[in-house]
Amino acid sequence: MRKDGVNMVSVQEVFQLAIEMDMIHLAHRIFWAIANGKVRVEEDSERLDVIDYDDEIISEMVAQNKLNIGKIKLYVAQTIMPDRYAFYYSENVLEAHALHQEMFRETPNRLTNASHLMPKLFHFDETDDANILYFHRNKVVAYPYYLGHARAGERVLEVM
Known part of the structure; x- marks a missing residue:
């Protein structure tokens, strides 16, 4: 906690969040600052503003994407079932x-990069859990990975 009573957010915490949220420029900026001794990971993130x-x-x-950020993307397949997307x-x-x-022995009607949905909160029917897809992705160990099916316009993923 800082002197003003506000909880401190460390450089490490901001760096980790930037990586998780695919904030490629911010993550590399912080990485450069740490690697060049301009800031230490345990310091208050406010120090990043004065470097x-x-x-x-x-x-x-x-x-060059030295940190390999954004390699795993979200794709949505339009299935043969009306208004169902994998x-x-x-x-x-x-x-x-x-x-x-x-998995489904079908060719998707269309497959689209849907990375714009990564910051959205989805409900996972199988586990009765809700999570932002950026954070859920960090729990996955192998790719490609099937998340589930959802109806058009809904954010409930059901495993079929």
Whole structure:
């Protein structure tokens, strides 16, 4: 806790959240600051506001994606059932497509990158749990991964 009575958020906590939420530029910025001794992970994250960053080097790191952020994306397959969509975590559309065909013996009508849904809260019917997909993804150990099916416009995932 800081002197003003507000709980401190550490550099480590901000760094971890930036990675989990695919905030590629922020994560590389913090990584650069830590790697170059500008800040320590246990320090108050407010220290990040007063660092003189080397934006050129950080931009190069981001372009190379040194931290491998955002590799696993969310894909949604339009199934042969009307208004039913299958959700997958995968590195690419081909892996998601192959897993869908293997699991359900059908070719999806359409398979779309739906990473814009990652910050949304979904209810997982099988476990009666709710989670933001960014955070749920961190619990998965192998990809591609089937999350479940949902009806159009709903955020309840049911395993079929």
